Amino acid sequence: xxxxxxxxxxxxxxxxxxxxxxxxxxxxxxxxxxxxxxxxxxxxxxxxxxxxxxxxxxxxxxxxxxxxxxxxxxxxxxxxxxxxxxxxxxxxxxxxxxxxxxxxxxxxxxxxxx
Amino acid sequence: xxxxxxxxxxxxxxxxxxxxxxxxxxxxxxxxxxxxxxxxxxxxxxxxxxxxxxxxxxxxxxxxxxxxxxxxxxxxxxxxxxxxxxxxxxxxxxxxxxxxxxxxxxxxxxxxxxx
Numbered sequence: 001x002x003x004x005x006x007x008x009x010x011x012x013x014x015x016x017x018x019x020x021x022x023x024x025x026x027x028x029x030x031x032x033x034x035x036x037x038x039x040x041x042x043x044x045x046x047x048x049x050x051x052x053x054x055x056x057x058x059x060x061x062x063x064x065x066x067x068x069x070x071x072x073x074x075x076x077x078x079x080x081x082x083x084x085x086x087x088x089x090x091x092x093x094x095x096x097x098x099x100x101x102x103x104x105x106x107x108x109x110x111x112x113x114x
Numbered sequence: 115x116x117x118x119x120x121x122x123x124x125x126x127x128x129x130x131x132x133x134x135x136x137x138x139x140x141x142x143x144x145x146x147x148x149x150x151x152x153x154x155x156x157x158x159x160x161x162x163x164x165x166x167x168x169x170x171x172x173x174x175x176x177x178x179x180x181x182x183x184x185x186x187x188x189x190x191x192x193x194x195x196x197x198x199x200x201x202x203x204x205x206x207x208x209x210x211x212x213x214x215x216x217x218x219x220x221x222x223x224x225x226x227x228x229x
Contacts (some may be wrong), residue, residue, distance in 0.1 A: 032214060032215035034217075034218075036220075042222060042223075043118075043204055043220040043221050043222045043223050044204065044206075044220040045220070046217055046218070046219065046220075049217060051215055090157065092157075094214050094215050095214070096214045096215060097170070097214060098214055099162050099164075099169045099170035099214060100145045100147050100162050100164070100169075100170075100206075100208050100210055100214065100216060100218060101147065101159050101162060101170055101172075101214075102147070102149075102157075102159065102206075102218060103159070104149075104156060104157035104158075105156075106156050107156065107157075
């Protein structure tokens with residue numbers, strides 16, 4: 001079945017430490033891949049996207065993500081986490097069906113400890 | 115450039131009533147998509163509108179409907195509200211220059227509570 005999996009529901013990271021959030025997808029062809037962030041009571045903000053080409057993509061707020069076709073993964077990383085990064089992060093897939101549609105993972109809530 | 119706006123931001127309705135939510139996309143964006151976010155089901159795609167036509171629909175009952183106007187503004191309607199319709203309803207807009215994969219920009223959402 002086509003799906004997007006974020007295996008970690010919660011992650012706690014110390015401020016200044018590095019971060020990696022995992023995302024795996026299950027689609028026949030390479031879909032379009034996105035990461036979004038949601039702060040409490042807010043909408044979703046686009047962090048970055050992957051369409052094709054270079055497998056390491058840079059986004060806003062110092063985030064980057066690496067696409068690995070062999071592992072069907074698109075993990076989000078940040079070298080040094082700030083307290084303001086505490087939020088919920090969603091991996092999303094556009095299955096490339098000819099319409100604008102996103103399929104979201106269940107999200108990972110990031111807690112940042114001092 | 116102004117972002118996606120949604121009105122109202124908060125809404126409380128009673129079971130059996132109907133509700134209409136509004137979304138104004140980013141200027142120049144032609145596609146508007148709607149999503150429902152609940153703690154139990156997460157983020158789920160409702161439908162997408164492009165040039166006043168519904169192009170794609172998610173797995174929701176017919177009580178959920180929408181429309182898009184010539185200025186790309188969109189409304190969604192939920193009739194005969196049920197308790198389970200309580201959710202954050204998010205609207206997203208995109209240029210839709212290609213069929214798929216365009217960046218979608220989200221509004222702040224409308225928090226609907228059904229009592």
